[in-house]
Amino acid sequence: MNPDDPGRLAALDSYDILYSAREKLFDDVVELASYIFSVPVARIAFVQPQAVWHKASAGMEPQEVLAPEQSLCPRAIVAPEPVLVYPDLEATPDQSTPAMRARNLRFYAGAPLQTSQGHCLGTLCLAGYEARQFTVAEQGLLRQLAALVMQALEARRHLRTAQTPTAWEKLRREAEEILHNQMAMVRYLKARGAGQVPVPETLLTPIGKQLAEVAQVLTVAG
Template identity: 65%
Template sequence: MLDTTAISAKERQLALQSYDILHSAQEKLFDDLAELAAYIFSVPVARIAFVGTVEVWHKAGVGMPAQERMAPEQTLCSQAVLAEAPVLVFEELNTMPATAATQERAVRFYAGAPVRTAQGLAIGTVCLAGYEPRQFSAAEQQVLTQLATLVMRALEARQRLRKAGEAAWEQLRETAEATLHNQMAVVRYLKARSEGEVPVPAELLEPIAKRLEEVADVLRQAE
């Protein structure tokens, strides 16, 4: 009998390898996206993680180290890439072994949106974590998914432009970083008006989503 699970896992790994992102150097664009995720959702931890066969590698992070490797069983990101739901959410965790060696405080909340290729293969996550239980609304899940899509667009642009040489990717990346920086200033203004309300109100998330789409428009220039 054909093992479709094994085939899917192999396809995911081949797709991940094609982007040459594992163990790559830190890049400000990805760092800023992780920072923005933490700020939008008022969480202490946000990470961009890529799920390999034997490790989960964190490209960028806020509140926990970037460039960190974890075994798949130590992190919920390895479950998020396999979940049927668009976002894997645990609003109240009793235990989170992944943080035992690195954090004095136990993670009680987790939300992870898969980073999916155009073929629908989940190769990583944009994930959030917190030390207190909290609700995570459908509107918040939608924006977290939008952030994961933005990470995928960055990967695609990075892959496509680097074939022509690093300079092309560096130029677009700098433009995207500048656009994201400008949008982050607007997001901070909008968030200040909500006084850190959790879950983040849907009426606040709507203009934030429009700001994220402007960054996506920059990355689309590589298509």
């Protein structure tokens, strides 16, 4: 996939998401991702030809703009793997970027935000200051969270262009409330797992079921 493909860029523009104001639903998703995987940084990033813009961030500056060569997200949207993972960038400095090194970030995992037509708009990504393994099961849940972001984007685009201007705001608040309620269960499950890293599959499976309820709300509306 070419990150500068006109079809991909047209798809990205169609969501009217670039440089938009912060929205709690997306902020909540990155906060949840950071918590689930016990990493200090989680972000929703959109990749443009000349910039990578972060719609939501946990653990770093919100709405930050980075040059593409400073970010690993442009690689994640073209990688053959479903999730691009760098367990220890300190051990492979040629794979890192100046910004990652300046921030002492050693771990990265990025799951593409992919449309139903196959266009990768950006990533839901994680980063950490310590090297760590990221299991296949963890990758699967990160992909589920990325799919949840895409469902929110689809619902946002659909409802903002509908005849009821407030429809997206109403749905967003509903999804935020459900996500907030599910967080209580996620906290319980995480506490039961005593903060294990990597997160055991026995915890990821019930967490995934909780997230599916949020996705269902967004899917029905979108």
